[in-house]
Amino acid sequence: MLMTETGIDAAPLAAAPGGQWWRTAVIYQIYPRSFADASGDGIGDLPGIAAHLDDLADLGVDAIWLSPFQRSPQKDAGYDVSDYCDVDPIFGTLADFDHMLAEAHGRGIRVIVDLVPNHSSDQHEWFQSALAAGPGSAERARYIFREGQGPGGDLPPNNWESVFGGPAWTRVVEADGTPGQWYLHLFDSTQPDFDWTNPEVHAEFRRILRFWLDRGVDGFRVDVAHGLVKAEGLPDYTPDPHAGSMGGEETGAPYWGQEGVHEIYREWHAVLAEYDGDRALCAEAWLPTPEQTALWVRHDEMHQAFNFAYLETEWDAEALRAVVTESLEAYGAVGAPSTWVLSNHDVVRHASRLALTAENPQGHGIGPDSPGKPIPEVGLRRARAATAVMLALPGSSYIFQGEELGLPEVIDIPGHARQDPTWFRTSGERYGRDGCRVPLPWTAGGTAYGFNATGASWLPQPAEWAVMARDVQSADPGSTLSLYRALLAARRAHGLGGGTLTWLTTPHPEVLAFRNDGITVVANTGEQPVPLPAGVVIAASGPLAGDELPADTTVWLTGA
Incomplete structure (x- = not known):
């Protein structure tokens, strides 16, 4: 395959040793209730996380982000906080948190905690x-x-x-x-919105930030960072019925993306700057374009913002090239890294989402009656290929727990077992997010697949979890887990997070090709094989067919 350079998009400057780690980090999202359960009550906890930190160090991640573990009635899986400065008993104690934090830091893993400032629990x-x-x-x-x-x-x-x-x-x-x-309450009725025009609210959250910073956390992922401030007068507004529920495809919503939020994050930036150790803020900001999202990461505001435009892009070479180009330009213009992501606790897992054949707005989920359900083999093949693209891009990347096992969305959760408020508030019209939150499989033969020792599980685990368990994949060089390990090791070895991207052109419109410093990345998003470029293969998302690159496959090469 003949490839030629077509231009360069400069990534933000790489971090100096020990500084601005968040520019290039690979950060692993832990959804605590579904990660590992040490107590055996069916809900994951902080001791369970501490017990598996060696697995994350072995995977090769730089940091972990913990979804909410603070005290909560759990009406929305912890995103309804009743006490921001305590641990909910189902997850453990503050002492358990401190132990987990120390154990993570001892392995060179930084810790980011979730902060929910748009609303509290009605029990607060x-x-x-x-x-x-x-x-x-x-x-x-x-x-x-x-x-x-x-x-x-x-x-x-x-x-x-x-x-x-x-x-x-x-x-x-x-x-x-x-x-x-x-x-x-922009969310559940048990989640009343704060009034951020009130200085008392500002002062309280500065106190909360300092509480966790004093304990040694490395940063915060900020929930609904594009909310908080509402348009003056609270004017009527009818959302686009085809847009995602968090506003990622909408413009003009009077409760998303208001100018006043930026002053809040300037305050928070100043608080973090009081502390040594290069602490970071990451925005969950669902906005229509990378240019708009980049406003959240200007030099005196946040440090990262999830690239949801990239997450929502189809498995298509032309579309991917466009969103990556736009992202590098937009974030680079404000001196920030692009923060790539493919899955999280709010979206259909990308091992299923990339093979959907019907419209599926964010937050709706998929279930037994959803149209266009994915073919599992196609979804997994595309997910592996998409991850191999993402981890080769300059900037920071987030991994959602279980994606390193190739876990798909769990579709056949019985109605009586579902727990997402979306399922109840829409009378079953939307399945919601339970399908991406099912507890992880650690061992094929263990009770609850090693999630705990009792067999209890707050959401039912499907039978196919056994063949996808971590112990099965750990010994298989062709497994998705082995692929992630290889990609993360090569990314670190070649400094791809701090590299510079150069696009390459090929005669095949379905092929995405670029060079990041010394690594050439070629992804075939089409349905037919294409010629494999000359070079030494250092990683591939799937089996190669001689001198051809199969459909839905990505390869990393040197010397190409």
Whole structure:
């Protein structure tokens, strides 16, 4: 295959040794309730994480990000926080956290914790005080309470819809038993939104940041970082029914991407700068374009922002080239790395998503009655190939637990076992996110596949988990786990995270080709084999066929 250079997109400068680690890091997302369960109650915990840190060190990641483990009623799997400065008993104790943190640091693994600033639990002491204090009180001013519309205030203050389906407003009953004000919750009714026009809210979150920084955490992943601030007057808005639930394809929503959020993150940036050790903020910001997302990572705001435009791109060479080019230009223009991601706890796993044949907006999930369900073999082949592209790109990358095993979305979860609020608030119309959150398989023959010693599991594990368990894959050089290990080792050895990308052209429009310093990467997104370039193969996402690169396969070469 003849390839020629077509131009260079410069990546952000590589970090100096020991500095700005987040520019090039590979960060592994741990969803604590589904990672490993040391207590045996069916829910993963902090001691379970500590027990498997050697597995993550062996995998070759630089850091871990823990989804919420703070005290919570667990109405939304911990994203409804009742105490931001304590560990929920189902996950352990603060002492367990400190032990896990020390064990991670002892292995050279940094730790990022989730922070949920858009809303709290309705069991948070602030919200309980707000209910007791009544209209017009300082306690209610911490949240977004409003009078209703219509006779008797019986209608919500506006027409906003919850991300989880249904209205975004709930009416309270006042102390005297009469219907009262309404409060805003962009998510579940148990998750009231904070009012970020209130200086008291700002001060509280600066305190929370310092609490965890004082314990030694290396940074924060910020939930709904594009929310928090709402447009003045809370105007009516009807979302695009075809857009993802978090607003990644919408423009103009009065509750996403408001200018006021940037001042919040400048405050937080200053707090992190008080601490040694190069701490980092990563934004979960679902916005329509990389250019808009890059506003969250200007020099005095956040350090990373998930590249959801890349995550949502189809397995198509032309589309991938466009989004990578746009991303490197947009993030590079503000001096930030692009932060690549393919899967997380809110989206259909990419081992299934890349083989879907029907529309599937973010947050809807897939289940037994979903159209266009994936063919597992096709999904896994594309997922491996897509990961081999992602890990060769300059910048930072995130891996979601279980993707290194090639885990697909679990489709056949019975309705009675589902737990995502989306499933309940839409009366089963949307399956939600349970399918990507099923507990991990560690051992093929163990109870709950090694998730714990009792066999309990908060979501049911499918029978096919046995053949995908970590112990089975660890000894198989052709497994997805072995592929991830090889890719991560080669990425580190060749410094690809801090490299520079040069596009290559080929006569095949279905082929994506680029060079990152000394490594040439060629991905065949088409349905037919193409000629394999000359060079020494150092990694391949699937078996090669002589001098041909099969469909849905990516190869890394030197000397090409």
